[in-house]
Amino acid sequence: MSPSRRRRTGSPGPASVPPAARRGRRGVVRQGPLRTHWLLLTALLFTLAAALLLQGYTQHLYDHRPDPAARPAGSATVPEQVRSGGPVIDAAGAEPRTAAPRPGTVALTFDDGPDPRWTAEVLDTLRRNGVHATFFVVGTEAAAHPDLVRRIVAEGHQLGVHTFTHADLGAQPPWRRSLELRETQLALAGAAGVTSSLLRPPYSSTADVLDDSGWAAVQQAGREGYLTVLTTHDSEDWRRPGVDEITDAATAGRGDEGRIVLLHDGGGNRWQTVAALDALLPRLKARGFRFTTVSESVGLPDPVRRATWTEHWQGLALIRVLQAGDWTLTVLGWLLYAAGAVSVLRAVIVPVAARRHKRLRRRRNAWGPPVTEPVSVIVPAYNESAGIEAAVRSLLASDHPVEIIVVDDGSTDGTADLVESLGLPYVRVIRQANAGKPAALNTGIAAARAELLVMVDGDTVFEPDAVRMLVQPFADPAVGAVSGNAKVVNRGGLLGRWQHIEYVVGFNLDRRLFDLAECMPTVPGAVGAFRRSAVLAVGGVGDETLAEDTDLTMALCRDGWRVVYEERAKAWTEAPASLSALWRQRYRWCYGTLQAMWKHRGALRQGGQAGKLGRRGLGYLLVFQVLLPLLAPVVDVFALYGLAFLDPVRIVGLWLAFLLVQLLMAVYAFRLDRERLGPLWSLPLQQFVYRQLMYLVVIQSVFTALAGSRLRWQRMQRYGSLRVPAGPAAADGPPEPVGAGVGGPEAPGGYRAQVHEAVRGPGQGT
Template sequence: MTNRRRSNAPRGGSRTRQITPRTHWLLLSVLAVTLSMTLLLQGYTHHMFGITSDAVTGARGRDDTVPSQVTRGGPVIANAATTAHTAKVKARTIALTFDDGPDPVWTPRILDVLRRNHVHATFFIVGTQAVAHPELVRRIVAEGHQIGIHTFTHPDLARLAPWQRSLELRETQLAVAGAAGVTTALLRPPYSSRNDALDNADWAVLKQADPAGYVTVLATQDAEDWQRPGVERILAHATPHGHAGQIVLMHDAGGDRSQTVAALSTLVPRLKAQGFKFATVSDAVGMAAPVHPAGLADHLQGLALITALQGGDWIVWLLGLLMYAAGAVSVLRALVVLFAARRHRRLRRRGLGWSSGPPVTEPVSVIVPAYNESAGIEAAVRSLLASNHPVEIIVVDDGSTDGTADLVESLHLPVRVIRQQNAGKPAALNSGLAAASWDLVVMVDGDTVFEPDTVRMIVQPFADPRVGAVSGNAKVVNRGGLLGRWQHIEYVVGFNLDRRLFDIAQCMPTVPGAVGAFRRRALMDLGGVSDATLAEDTDLTMALCRNGWRVVYEEGARAWTEAPASLNALWRQRYRWCYGTLQAMWKHRGALVQRGPAGKLGRRGLVYLLLFQVLLPLLAPVVDIFALYGLVFLDPVRIIGLWLAIQLLQLMMGLYAFRLDGERAGPLWSLPLQQFVYRQLMYLVVIQSLFTAVSGSRLRWQRMERYGSLQAPQGAKAPRNGHTSPEPGFAQAAQHEGLVQPPPYGGFQQPAPHETPHWY
């Protein structure tokens, strides 16, 4: 993953050109269409029809259009569409025919019996079987037997539309051409029997096949081996009465054909002894050779068809395996997350861990980086002033063009305002760190409102000297509409449950920019907030973990933030988050082989992020396509049942997470709807981010639109009349009177401001 330096183009009024890869969407579309077509073809060929008993056919209809010479004629029918004529089998001649193959078990055994007895037969091939076992088709041809086609998927042709009939015959012919390099003019429709069983629908099939050059081969003697009645009964049904020639119908596939093999071993020598000879269908009726070498085009198309269908089989197998794996991992994740959340709650209740230390009462510096935050900055500042913990508030205006700094100063509140040229959020945070007076620092976005006890709650974990940072509990304030509800659910169920797990596993990867607390000296050891990634909060948290600090989660430190109110805004926000997270993961990949806290981050946190925030979302489009495949071609009841089971699991997680956060469960009614819009948006974000990261393209500046929906809580300090400048903060007043001494170390060196107009 490549981190490119950002462009130095100025922001003021000019538009930053977005350089993002476009070809990947075309590639993704091609892959999705290819996968869909492959599954469609695979589903049609394997699940729409299939080899079933010859008894499975509809009731016989009228036969007034079937010519009488066909009804009373021989089993081989030619020129059905014009001047139909038939051919009978020569006397004392037996044409053994086998339907439904080739089968990898029974076809080789039948071929062995025929070879031992020096007999040739005719095999009517099912196209899907030829695709699955082309080597058996080649063996049939190589050993001198004749090939006929038995359709591609073994449907009742009389029940299909004309275009489907043509497709069935053409695809079977291509399968034979690709497998053995030959074409054949012999056709036996599935579920056909004798001439006198033909009805008008059957005759329409024969008439349609005639212009394509097919000669239809029916049967005169049905061994009825498909019923598996026993070897003796098969022999009785297959043995001719008298000396008339016969076309004997048997099967080399479609189930257990051990009785067929045993009966054939006896039938051939017995009929030979009675003076019968065995021949292929064409030799038995004296017709010209129906099998010819395939043309180059047909052979190549046949090979392509075989390759595509075999590839489809492999893809379906692989997708099935991935589905089971993903399902198992997802269920395991749910169980682990719920267990961790319960354990986290029990530890809190028992006063174990960091919460067992003495109360933290020392003052806190609150840094508010702001760029064009005029819509919500007043509410944010007033909420901080209403804190029941001593705070020093520093607003760093990073070159705003909407009067953010002027607005804060006009409020005449005890807030320090620092103005600087636009340099990006990391530079603004570093400016605040340089000006901060206290070792405990809280960072809050300009679109976020704190509750009165948020600051006090978020700094309590610092009673444990091992804690270097604390993540607060960010809550969505604008929950109206489906999009607002979905983000509210995601914050409570997704983010907060994960943070409890990360806390227990000691591998917290992110302290959110909306509400996070840090030890200033820990940040100073790192050189401040880095601008190497777009997710500076994730980068900073991972760096702290690798530097030996523990990062914990304080669910009671709640902060209210605005979430994107449109799909476009949500896309931009999550795109930046995901891309920045990928950058941070790549930057800190060395943690995978480190020991101590860094190793926990690498082998627990990074692996978790890779699995559940990168790999599984990448599989999501495939899962959706495969789910549609299952609804159409597999058991829809089973697919719907699995979907409902997943929804039930997610609902259980949601109910527990909402209970932990003290939230009403009402919004969870919209949880199933997330699967149809929100989920797709999230996995498309991951795909876009991954392509951007791999290609090394620069992600342009993106800033979420503010809606002004935040309000300061009751108790916020009102402006004092008569003041022309902000009052000194708590820290400055305390130092002036000598009540509190400033930190013993020197001031933080502010890095040179960037010229890049990026803000996140």
């Protein structure tokens, strides 16, 4: 027989819980949450937003259209000497000047690179043939592949600017044109330590088809110190017409007239261009042409100069930021897939488990022989005057024999006096100096006379049959604790509806799954029942965490007891009525749960019931209540990113699909709990406020835990909205006003006085 099993069958244990048994080792900790982590989080979010904006600008404002065929001439502003002149244009002065390549020279130019595959193959081909060329690079591609830019320079080729995002300069405002050119220069400076005054505007061709908007861009570039390089022979390799066609277009013409040939080493599959080079280079050499760079072909000084120290480091910074943006977006993409997969997994697992749980309960019908033995109800109370009367009266209205022990934990609002003034039978009030909720519960456990305990928060009222339903699972000797069904009583307003939805859809669906998997991690403080001997065997209610209910439940599981869920045991509890109060409550819950998970991490290595808690319960909590909320901001950030830079229709469609899945889950959960579907109209709005609040709570809790801070107990404000249930009909809605249906010991739906005598002892009445 295992030690835990021997404890079940042995004596209940000492009447009090030794303090040493309840306290763990504590180091020196800081009281209260750190504020610096919010500064850190804000800085991280700002950095992430800046990186994504820059990455979105460079990648999704990138013009992926292929270079079009030559546009028809139709200009009223392009000077005739430009249209009929050479392909190299200097538009800096009042009178533009042009230059043509010298006879017998060929300047090969390559646009849209560098590309990690095709640029490398083009460079290999040029090196084999001893040819130098000019590469007009796109700034974003240069930043992505700086090694190729350095190789171009190292092998004696010339660099030129092809804008930063392959933008059609003629269609852009002046500020965007300047930005495109400036950022490309920084990319060159950072990648290879050089700058260039050569410019090839995207979507340009020969000078005779230059239009008004294109000429305005050329003029602005001239004023900013650039020479615009057009072409004499467009190979149109961007069309991928075939190797022969590309070769013929690049070698067309007779005589030794100089030429600037347009080819591409990026922007798509360029195998035809690479293959055509092997044919056109020997052909032009055989005709006596000499291959050179653009500046040499027109007799100009080298336009490529060494970048200044400032330009080089600014360029390096730009490249690192762009690379970080690419890396960040890749990580966000994988995290988005992970969050989506986890969400879909939960959407499938939880409803299936809930349905199976419901079927098993129907087949079982009962846990065993009816449990009729009396129950001790412990109500820890600290400044609960707003709702304590409703709570106590609802417990007295139970149709199961109970004694009620109200432990006043040093209240300053007259809670104890109020309960005593009611003069209710079978209700004891125990006063103690303020020591915290765990100490109050342990005081009540020590004073209890029954083996079965129900622990109730002072802001909770019970249905008349809740206690009876709650203790029926104890017919199974393996059950050590039972979780009831907590419901929100103040569900008016958006915040109340959202919490009502969370209780029904989140908490209760999860409890069905935990019950089915035999790994229940939490019996809520609002409505839970325990074997007194089991609680005493694990050292009582611990005070090492802020989630004493989770800590106690996990301790019972590790001691070999089974914890189950009884959805028919309904109790009504007050939920926070403001965002600040909700934040404080959930912060404490989440932080306390993290503490309990860490405290009981040893369950991962154990077997039996403890192993089920460790590998199933703790694993589920880690994935779905810690990691998934931490990934939730990724979904929101990526959604905003997608609306700004991707396909908004697709993003909205995905969001609607996600919302539909949640709505279907909510409808099923509401049906299981026999709740009206009306509040679900607020579910879409919940995604914009409530969900963000919840994952921010998790983020703050994780930061606080990692920082080693310790929170104080944060008590929720009471609003006096509790009512005593009038009878079974109240199951479909909030309870009736205080006193309804409670007329005395023999009132309808009340208790039997003769049964209560079994648990009543000297001095129990007030």
